[in-house]
Amino acid sequence: MSLKKLPQPQAFERPEGYTWDAPAIALDQWAENPLAAEADDANTVSIYGVIGEDFWGEGFTAKRMAGALRAVGKNAVTVNVNSPGGDMFEGLAIYNLLREHPAKVTVKVMGVAASAASVIAMAGDEVLMGTGSVMMIHNAWGLVIGNRHDFADAASVFETFDASMASIYAARTGMKEADIMAMLDGPTRASDGTYMTASEAIEKGFADAEFEGVSDSAAAKAKLPANILAERRMDAALAKSGMPRTERRALLADAKGGARDAAPTVTRDADALTAGLAQLFTAIKS
Structure with a gap:
């Protein structure tokens, strides 16, 4: 099991009609640099996407982590993290998988470890926090569609989930759970929780030390194709405008699909991206 005595949270059942999302500000920061350099070490696992399956069928899931840890075996493992968070249920499942790993687990925050990704960390x-990296914690959130009973059930699950996260953060930092709960709320309950720089995360006990970030040449190898990077930036912009994840997903799909049907040329992908971005900018302004 883990070398540290970390708390084992209870299992949670997803509320009916629940849809996860990542914090808009964290999405915005992550979209500017959604990847970090891959490691050559076979015992290194990289989490460089949202937690849970995203719009593009990507993202990092508990199933992927389980497969990676099977390959690592009983050896020490390093987990590189650059993620805006996402599905809190997947995040907790990944945390438990790492908690139960029989050898040392080293987590390196390469850029952003927000929301569910901070729980994994x-x-x-x-x-370890990379130079210029950020860690962010906040109350569990997501979209629930249904009747008043569904909302009541979801509120109960979210409240229990917040308490579970607080116990995890408290065990790591040595802080009182009441103080952790205040950090989850942030300055106001309408805020986005608490953001910490590398030095602040270390000072508060969320991390142990700082390391130098990846080199420019190494980071260059991990750059996303321009069209995918643009789509993710648009997703972040739409999230900041207050559009729910399900609506963003539908709009992104319509923008790409509709533009392709209208412009079946050799430069179809470029035309689709241009038309799609124009539609998304219009949506943001409105």
Whole structure:
């Protein structure tokens, strides 16, 4: 099991009609640099996307982590994290997988570890923050569609989930759970929780030390194709405008699909991206 005595949270049942999302500000920061350089070490696992399957059928899931840890076996593992968060249920499942790993777990925050990704980071026996990296914690959130009973059930699950996260953060930092709950709320309950720089995360006990970030040449190898990067930036912009994840997903799909049907040329992908971005900018302004 983990070298640290980390708390084992209870299993949670997803509320009916629940749809996850990542914090808009975290999406915005992550969209500017959604990847970090891949490691050559076979015992390194990289989490460079949202937690849970995203719009493009990507993202990092508990199933992927389980497969990666099977390949690592009983050896020490390093987990590189650059993620805006996402599905809180998947995040907790990944945390538990790392918590139960029989050898040392080192977590390196390469850029952003926000929301569910920060919970995953807490499973590290050693948590290292890259130069210029950010960690963010906040109350569990998501979209629930249904009747008043569905909303009541969801509120109960979210409240229990917040308490579970607080116990995990408290065990890592040594802080009182009441103080952690205040950090989850942020300055106001309408805020986005608490953001910490590398030095602040270390000072508060969320991390142990700082390391130098990846080199420019190494980071260059991990750049996304321009069209995917543009789509993710648009997703972040729409999230900041207040559009729910399900609506963003539908709009992104319509923008790409509609533009392709209208412009079946050799430069179809470029035309689709241009037309799609124009539609998304219009949506943001409105």
